[in-house]
Amino acid sequence: MYEVQQLIDGVWGRGPDDGALVVLDPADNAEVTRVPEATEAEVAAAVKASRVATAEWSSTPAAARGAALHRVADLLESSAEQLAEAQTAEMGRPIGLARGGVEAAVGTLRQYAELGPIHRGRALAGNPEAIDLMAVQPRGVVAALTPWNDPVAVSCGLLGAALVTGNTVIYKPSERSPVSGWLLARLFAAHLPAGVFSLLTGGARVGAALASAEVDVVAHVGSSATGRSIAAACAVSGAKALLENGGSDALIVDDGIDPVWAAEQAALGAFTNSGQLCVAVERIYVLRPVADAFVAALARQAEALRIGPGRDERTEIGPLVDRRQRLLVDSQVRAAVADGARVLTGGVVPDGPGAFYPPTVLVDCTDQMAVMREETFGPVAPVLVVDSFDEALSRAAQSPYGLCATVLTGSMSHAQQAWRELPVGTVKINNVFGGAPGGAAHPRRGSGQGFGYGPELLDELTVTKVVHIAAPGGPAGRW
Template identity: 70%
Template sequence: MHRRMYTVAQLIGGVWGAGGAGGELVVHDPADGRPVSTVPVATADEVGKAVEAARGVAAGWAATAPAERAAALHRAADAVQAATDELAAAVTAEMGKPLADARAGVEAGVGTLRQYAELAPVRGGRTLLGGTEAIDFMAPGPRGVVAAITPWNDPVAVSCGLLGAALVTGNVVLYKPSERTPATGWLLARALDAALPPGVLSVLTGGGEVGAALAGADVDVVAHVGSSPTGRAIAAAAARTGAKALLENGGSDPLVIDAGIDPVWAAEQAALGAFANAGQICVAVERIYVHRDVAEDFVDALVRRAEALRVGPGRDPQTELGPLVDRRHRDHVHGQVTAA
């Protein structure tokens, strides 16, 4: 099977290949350690230039009719759908997700883009009865420049949610994909950019330092899906700049099995909740409380299901459980297991 090496590029002010003076990162396939993608690292100066360039086109995109923005998002959805195989292959190569699951993530992203495209033209203002002999008018408007900092565990679906909502409501976007899945973000951005006016979407790549620079920049919204520590840092940065912080961070998710539940069925649900995406989901089952009357049968059934899972590289069609995203995350999870 041919193994592609991705060379990621940034997009600043409508120009692909801009910047990257901060160095280079290399992403490795978690299944076998082979290099998969090289990615430039944006400097703080490049982040500033990207914000300035976005400001320059923000008014024009905000003034575009909602129906035109919706049409652009439909074109973007078409482009992403056409790139499904390429995007799914990149997801699997960079973070290990089984190929069928990676394709499902792309399909979910396409559906999200289309949903936002359909909602945009019907999103209107309101009139409210104000004080005596007065009427209050409320008209929605874009906030301006949105920094979207997205995760690696479902990189297409989650990115499409943040980017689609921001773009269709008239905002310009600075998109920072995870340093663990940069090629996936780059391929997604190429599909979206082809459907949008130049400069409406920019892409900045690199590690946490690039995300921190974006969060502290002169933007109007910082939208982030990811870890709680990163979310807290973004909230602190937004408090200093006055930007709106839109955060969805990690959970701590219990599952309760009562005495009246079929323990075998419950074990199937628990396995799905705990092992999907190798447990790398913010709503993954992390601890289970089982009634003593069904505990033994439940545990036996869960062990059988776990032992039956087909473990392997994500590119193998038979694989149900792929590798963890990288050695750093593997060591973190191993530490949790050994400390339990």
Template identity: 75%
Template sequence: MWEVQQLIASSWGAGGANGHLTVVDPADDTPVSRAPVATGAEIAAAVKAARQAAPQWAAAPVAQRAEALRRAADAVETAADELATAQTAEMGRPIGAARGGVEAGVSTLRQYAELGTVHRGRALSGEPDAIDLMAVQPRGVVAVITPWNDPVAVSCGLLGAALVTGNVVVHKPSERTPACGFLLARLLDEHLPPGVLSLLTGDGEVGAGLAAQDVDLVAHVGSTTTGRKIAAACVPTSAKALLENGGSDPLIVDADVDPVWAAEQAALGAFANAGQLCVAVERIYVHRAVASRFLTALVERADAMRPGPGRDPLTELGPLVDRRQRDHVDGQVRAATADGATALTGGVVPPGPGAFYPATVLTNCVDAMAVMREETFGPVAPVMVVESFDEALSRAATSPYGLAGTVLTGSMANAQRAWRELPVGTVKVNAVFGGAPGGAAHPRRGSGHGFGYGPELLDEMTVTKVVHINAPGGPDRSW
């Protein structure tokens, strides 16, 4: 079992006066990690120490900061097996996908090490004998509050961008994956000056306490409810809130696509990581012309998925992160079937230990159901049959969220309409996942705001200052 420690004022081991949280393996309910719950005094001390360390790190040459990030990336790569094992043990992700998450985190650290050295302001055209420029500077103290569903990759992105731009960071990982946060912070801290990185652990109250501190930016990836609380907490301090929150991403299946291929895409989007992805497929609108064959193929794919503990390399569908999340998912499914939906497969909590839930396909769904309106975050594919692409597009656009959406179509006209009209940050055509590296989007509505990744994340982590330099007055106007 991992005994998690906090990092406060360059000292590992602080914590415990406020009690501890124990995380159990969602596959078999055995304890896997134990983390202290930070006290209010510890939260304040971490932010104070970060504030004291900020000027020196901000003044360090960007090449020095980038080199520290490269060394940290190498260390994370060397420790990839332990990080992946911790991720699987704490939240159940199949080990192969967990390793993929660590690899993505390593790549992201290296990406920001490179991007940081070329991140710049710009010169302005003004008076001939003056110098005018827009200079970028670090914001100062950045609070990073990260989720449990992809804990290494997401943390590496936010931490890497904040650190390479000269900010100091106080990191609070999810209480569901504290060992992942601890192991990652320990690796990064070895390559950073004292005080540049702090680590606090605990539940939502710790995150709320951190967001309310005198910090300059709070970067959060997680639920919409938590994101809105963080945004409210930032108002009194004027801290910037950078939020990527929940989603209820639609998938549209047009009449002119291969329904078996479309079902494979839908299964990938709905069931990967047991549906616990920010951009998981959460609701499906399929044209009646292909609906029957699509549903048959989707059910076959769901039934073929091999469930099991994430540590088994043959597992395709691991458990949900915990029983609380399983209860949430099962509650939405039960509510849907009570209101007329039909479970073509799945939809029943299996017996035995852990937090397993089967790949579930629902049909006869309507807009008012929670599975079509809210974020489910589980291996559930709710399907609505529609009469036209126009109807699908209209229904997909009606949502309190705006994170991403996918359209499967053979029509370029419909593809063009979809990316223009869907009120989401990311639109994918004919692929539920993928895209060129470096892309960055603004989520909409309840899904948050601000660039959370890509080169533009460096802009979020910095402030821009306009500078006008003129020669001194006098007859010769000389320096």
């Protein structure tokens, strides 16, 4: 078992174990760790320590802050297997994907280590006898609340950007992946002054306390429901809410596309990480001429995937994070079937321990079904057949979310139409995953607000101050 500790003002400790959260391995129900819930006093102490540390850290040269991030990245690189194994143990992620998440995290830290020192304001063209400029400064104390589904990579994005711009950080990883958060925090703390980086553990109560505390930014990646609560708390406190929340990402399969290739893309988008990705394919709209061949190929793809514990190198589909999540996924599938959907493959909770759920393909779906309207966050691919590309775009746009969408098409005019009309932050053409590094987008609607990635994240975590410097007046009015 892992002995997770909290970090407040440079001191590690477990705190009281009353009401400790138990984390089970979703593959076999073995106990992974027991994590204490931070008390109100511990939250207050972490905020106070972070506030005190802001003066020294914000005045530390940006190059020195970047160098500290490079040292953390070095440690993370050398500890990659330990971090990968922790992800697999606590949330079931196949070990290969977990290693990929750590690798992405290293790259993200190095990116911000380099971008931070060149993040700058600009000079203004005013009176030539004066100096006018727009200067950037850190916002202050950042509360970073991160998810369980990709705990290392996502955390390193927020933590790296916040720290390199001179903010202090209070880090609360998800209660479903506290071990990954604790291991990561140890690496950061090894190269940062006391108070600059704090770690608090616990569930929703701790997150709510942090969102309502006297912090300057609450950066949250997670569910839309939690994001709305954070936005409401920030409206009262005046803190900035930086939110990357849920999605129900659409995939459109156009006429004239190779249905087998399209099915491979759909399976990759819907089943990777057991569908537990913010940018997973959650609903599919396929043009009628290719629909039969596409759904048959998609069902074959789903049935061919190897299901097993994440620690097995051969596993392609691991368990869901826990049985609570499996119940949510299965309830959506059952509701869809009750409303007329047909299961081509999967859709049955397996016997035995753990939280496994098979890759599932549903057809005859409608827009009113929860699997097409809400975020399922599981290995489910619901399909709706449409008669035209315009109809597919129209149906895809009818969502309370606006995170991502993917379009598979051989028509440049359809590609242009799609990226212009779809009300989402990211549109991907002919590739469910991928893209150049450094891309940043604004999520729409219930999917959040603010840039969560790329160089623009540095802008979100700093404030801009206009400065006008003129010579003094009077007879001696010269410098």
